[in-house]
Amino acid sequence: EILLNMGKAIDLIKESSNIFIASHINPDGDNIGSSLALALALKKINKNIVVLKSDIIPIDFTFLPGINLIKEYDDKLDDIDLFITLDCGDINRLGQNKILFENAKKTINIDHHISNTNFGDINIVDSKVTATGELIYYFIKQMEIEIDKDIATNIYTAISTDTGSFKYESVSSDTHRIIADLLDIGIDKSDININLYENMSFTRMKLFIKSLTTLETFNNGKIAVIEVTQEMLKETGASLEDSEGIVSFIKKLSTVEAACILKELEKEDIKISLRTKKYLDASYICNKFDGGGHKRAAGCTIYKGIKEAKELIVKSIQEAMKV
Ligand code: 5GP
Ligand code: MN
Ligand code: MN
Structure with missing residues (x-):
């Protein structure tokens, strides 16, 4: 079913030009990493992407490639072809961006919370994966867009931060296979880990x-x-x-x-x-x-x-x- 919904979501993306991406308030690494990974991937196929700011971005994540894509939006509400929510269990968690979601022509909900309310037109929800970043990895693969180093850095961050650095019981062999692939792509994992975990003021x-x-x-x-x-x-x-x-x-x-x-x-x-x-x-x-x-x-x-x-x-x- 997830594969089927991914297929539907990809069709919807192909038909849309202005695509908004948002996640939950109190952003974390999965939220920001997944959003930037998807945004960078969709930019490669020439979509107009707005990544909505929902809250203050914790300083730990400001090193992420594409971080400047995250913006507040105060323009027209009628221009949203497609609104994709990531790592967001229900629409109230969108905070101030809920109104933009409600004005979108179509919506896709990609998430891994058990409590997800399936609020999207298309729902790609799998509570077995350890991070939304895992779903984004499969989704980008499914779209046949190449995962470059910047995208990989964001996916690695998403998965690392949602697993307590790969410690939680939700971590699977598939999780590690994804990480192995990201390492092969050439991410600088030492640099990422220092930025995420050894950079405290x-x-x-x-x-x-x-x-x-x-x-x-x-x-x-x-x-x-x-x-x-x-x-x-x-x-x-x-x-x-x-x-x-x-x-x-x-x-x-x-x-x-x-x-x-x-x-x-x-x-x-x-x-x-x-x-x-x-x-x-x-x-x-x-x-x-x-x-x-x-x-x-x-x-x-x-x-x-x-x-x-x-x-x-x-x-x-x-x-x-x-x-
Ligand atoms: P944290 O405690 O780090 O803020 O969040 C832990 C997990 O619980 C995250 O997956 C987060 O999305 C979820 N979460 C935190 N606060 C809320 C809340 O008020 N409502 C819902 N639905 N989920 C929450
Ligand atoms: Mn989260
Ligand atoms: Mn998450």
């Missing part, structure tokens, strides 16, 4: 240090929770995007099954990221708060103060642990 390091001091555990260490508050951001000069990666650090605790970070966007607007190690379904837990994601990585927002939000999420994790 001192400000960001200070935020990590502060946030880690708030570590609390529950259920004999099975649940670990940390906070990032507005006050910490003020004290360190860091921004919310700088908190990316803290939650995976606390997941390293030997006792932990569920690691959770609460980020205070505003007083009663708490963004939660949840990571699980072996058996808990993170997506199921976050769904209860209208969020979503994957089995081992999910998120949601709780519109309460940070203390109350913490009680609510911990209680939900505890309940999920009982069954």
